[in-house]
Amino acid sequence: MAYLGEVEAKAFLAEEGLSVNPTFRVDTLDEARERAEVLGYPVVLKVSSPKILHKSDVGGVVLGISHETGLEEAFLSLEKRMRSIDPQASFTIQPQLPPGLELVVGVSTDPSFGRIIMFGLGGIWVEVLRDVSFRLVPIEERDALDMVEELKGKRLLEGFRGIAPLDKEAVVRFLCRVSRLSEARGVREMDLNPVMGYGDRLVVADARLVLEGP
Amino acid sequence: MEDLFNPTSVALVGVREGQLSVGFNALLNLVGHGYRGRVYPVSPRIKELLGIPCYPALASLPEVPQLVMILVNHRKAVDILEECGALGVKNAVIVAGGYKEFKEGRELEERIKKICSIYGIKLVGPNTLGFANVRGGVWPFFWHMKTRPGSVALLSQSGGVGLTVAHLLCEEGVGLSKWVGVGNRTVLEFADYMDYLATDDDTKTVGLFVEGTEDGRRFFQAARALARVKPVAVYKVGEREEVDRAAQTHTGSMAGSKVVYSGAFRQAGVVEASSPRELAIALKALDMLPLPRGDRLCVLTFTAGPSIVAMDKLLGWVWKIPSLDRVAREGVYRIIGQGTPVDVNNPVDMTGPGFLPEVYVPVARLLLKEAFDAYLFLWSWNSNIRMPVEEFLMLKGETDKPMVVVILGVKEEVLGQMERLQEGGIPVFLTPEDGALALGFLLRRKRIMERKGWLT
Numbered sequence: 154m155a156y157l158g159e160v161e162a163k164a165f166l167a168e169e170g171l172s173v174n175p176t177f178r179v180d181t182l183d184e185a186r187e188r189a190e191v192l193g194y195p196v197v198l199k200v201s202s203p204k205i206l207h208k209s210d211v212g213g214v215v216l217g218i219s220h221e222t223g224l225e226e227a228f229l230s231l232e233k234r235m236r237s238i239d240p241q242a243s244f245t246i247q248p249q250l251p252p253g254l255e256l257v258v259g260v261s262t263d264p265s266f267g268r269i270i271m272f273g274l275g276g277i278w279v280e281v282l283r284d285v286s287f288r289l290v291p292i293e294e295r296d297a298l299d300m301v302e303e304l305k306g307k308r309l310l311e312g313f314r315g316i317a318p319l320d321k322e323a324v325v326r327f328l329c330r331v332s333r334l335s336e337a338r339g340v341r342e343m344d345l346n347p348v349m350g351y352g353d354r355l356v357v358a359d360a361r362l363v364l365e366g367p
Numbered sequence: 368m369e370d371l372f373n374p375t376s377v378a379l380v381g382v383r384e385g386q387l388s389v390g391f392n393a394l395l396n397l398v399g400h401g402y403r404g405r406v407y408p409v410s411p412r413i414k415e416l417l418g419i420p421c422y423p424a425l426a427s428l429p430e431v432p433q434l435v436m437i438l439v440n441h442r443k444a445v446d447i448l449e450e451c452g453a454l455g456v457k458n459a460v461i462v463a464g465g466y467k468e469f470k471e472g473r474e475l476e477e478r479i480k481k482i483c484s485i486y487g488i489k490l491v492g493p494n495t496l497g498f499a500n501v502r503g504g505v506w507p508f509f510w511h512m513k514t515r516p517g518s519v520a521l522l523s524q525s526g527g528v529g530l531t532v533a534h535l536l537c538e539e540g541v542g543l544s545k546w547v548g549v550g551n552r553t554v555l556e557f558a559d560y561m562d563y564l565a566t567d568d569d570t571k572t573v574g575l576f577v578e579g580t581e582d583g584r585r586f587f588q589a590a591r592a593l594a595r596v597k598p599v600a601v602y603k604v605g606e607r608e609e610v611d612r613a614a615q616t617h618t619g620s621m622a623g624s625k626v627v628y629s630g631a632f633r634q635a636g637v638v639e640a641s642s643p644r645e646l647a648i649a650l651k652a653l654d655m656l657p658l659p660r661g662d663r664l665c666v667l668t669f670t671a672g673p674s675i676v677a678m679d680k681l682l683g684w685v686w687k688i689p690s691l692d693r694v695a696r697e698g699v700y701r702i703i704g705q706g707t708p709v710d711v712n713n714p715v716d717m718t719g720p721g722f723l724p725e726v727y728v729p730v731a732r733l734l735l736k737e738a739f740d741a742y743l744f745l746w747s748w749n750s751n752i753r754m755p756v757e758e759f760l761m762l763k764g765e766t767d768k769p770m771v772v773v774i775l776g777v778k779e780e781v782l783g784q785m786e787r788l789q790e791g792g793i794p795v796f797l798t799p800e801d802g803a804l805a806l807g808f809l810l811r812r813k814r815i816m817e818r819k820g821w822l823t
Binding site: 263264265266267269285286287288289292295296299300303 | 579580581582583584587624626627629630631633634818819
């Protein structure tokens with residue numbers, strides 16, 4: 154089994170044709186500064202450590218860093234706090250995505266059903282609402298459409314408070330692609346949370362995955 | 368599987384005298400339900416039981432029985448199974464529990480699996496009440512079940528829940544083709560029974576009670592293949608995590624999470640009920656009603672409240688209850704009386720005049736010709752007023768659209784009307800919400816067929 158952290162997981166997904174928010178490993182403040190210059194502010198800084206799976210729970214994510222001074226402060230503080238948990242911890246930087254609809258897409262291996270795919274409302278909604286639907290991999294287009302339609306909060310997908318309605322067809326294509334690639338590439342677990350929805354475009358904002366095999 | 372459900376001879380190993388004996392009850396069921404094959408009670412101690420000669424051992428029978436029901440304790444049962452194998456028996460039931468659901472029994476269950484694989488035995492159970500081919504009159508079944516021959520097959524992972532659903536169906540006037548307590552599913556799994564039922568001419572509709580299965584993938588594939596040809600409804604227990612665990616200790620299955628099962632059911636095209644009662648209503652609806660062509664429903668009543676309750680539930684099941692057009696409205700007024708102080712719409716409330724058969728029936732007939740896809744006819748029972756039962760049956764003969772009648776009354780009083788209507792193919796319910804639930808499941812089935820491209 155191979156575990157892929159955010160940077161590797163996103164590279165893997167990009168290779169499979171999914172839109173990802175490009176993310177780079179940075180080990181020092183200088184590297185972070187250089188990367189931020191190229192990406193443009195605002196940026197997001199995150200801890201990257203196999204010992205820290207739930208980054209936000211330990212304060213390992215700093216969102217919306219809008220200038221260099223902010224980046225310095227954020228980096229130094231993050232470095233201090235995270236290295237006390239894992240001295241080997243490194244960091245990643247990525248552009249701050251604009252607000253959109255936060256979705257979650259997952260793949261896991263069920264002891265009885267084998268490979269299954271999950272779709273639902275993402276970000277903070279996942280844990281509170283648990284508004285998710287499951288299907289067995291592989292799915293067909295109509296299964297993906299059902300997954301969208303059986304969400305209790307599907308009205309959120311129809312647009313609210315300045316967030317554009319989500320194109321169902323785009324979600325269907327995304328889910329079918331994840332289903333296909335999870336079979337083709339032997340995905341054991343995949344956690345895409347959040348996937349940001351912008352109308353007909355879905356962008357993977359955070360990802361981790363586990364591949365089958367040695 | 369045909370030999371299992373319709374064996375020409377059955378041996379019962381472990382019969383004893385007395386009505387507290389499991390074996391005695393099994394024999395009583397077999398004989399009492401008119402089994403026409405040869406019956407061989409096996410017991411080293413008894414000469415005859417219920418007037419049927421007993422044999423000291425399986426080996427002393429005049430033939431190799433097509434089915435052996437093993438009614439001895441969990442340890443001895445394995446030895447008898449081995450004996451069956453050596454004799455060439457191909458179908459067996461083990462009723463005893465105490466196998467994989469119970470620590471020390473795991474090894475015994477492994478032995479059962481091995482014996483069946485070596486000798487090619489199809490085994491029902493263990494840990495089961497047995498099964499019943501109700502239509503065929505074959506009951507290798509040791510408890511009591513009140514039912515009648517019909518076209519619903521039930522597969523239940525729990526004997527008790529299987530009985531509950533069978534009895535609820537019986538209360539609803541719906542009979543069974545087959546009933547199987549699948550038990551621990553050591554050899555025959557849900558999938559095997561489902562494969563069989565897909566081609567069983569006696570079975571029109573299939574109901575499942577599921578606690579959990581180790582091979583969810585195979586379950587899913589069999590369920591999808593079955594649902595393609597026959598309506599399938601399921602009730603899966605384990606809404607709560609604690610219950611998921613309880614289900615595991617009950618049958619020793621690695622029950623997956625309920626939400627995953629629900630997803631798999633939908634993907635397979637199986638409709639899911641959320642209680643034994645809902646399952647019974649779903650099965651009644653799916654077994655008795657034709658599929659609607661669309662989702663436009665008409666509700667006819669002469670008492671507004673219950674129709675509004677029905678409407679509330681029906682809209683939740685995404686039925687549409689569209690308004691009557693002007694011409695139809697005028698037609699209704701012509702029958703109920705122009706001056707009737709009511710705003711006729713849908714639900715079509717005829718108020719006072721509606722309880723007269725000569726008003727109710729012509730309005731119903733007029734509505735049948737309108738652009739609706741299904742009908743819910745409400746009738747508030749009054750023992751002084753004739754319910755137009757024969758007219759309802761005539762109306763049914765005039766249309767191929769699904770039609771449900773709700774009688775607001777006490778079952779004891781309306782039983783005759785209920786039975787007559789149901790014999791004629793109109794399902795009857797006693798509350799508006801049950802009628803709505805039945806129509807709800809029907810529309811869900813229709814949507815499945817549509818979405819999956821299974822409608823021919």
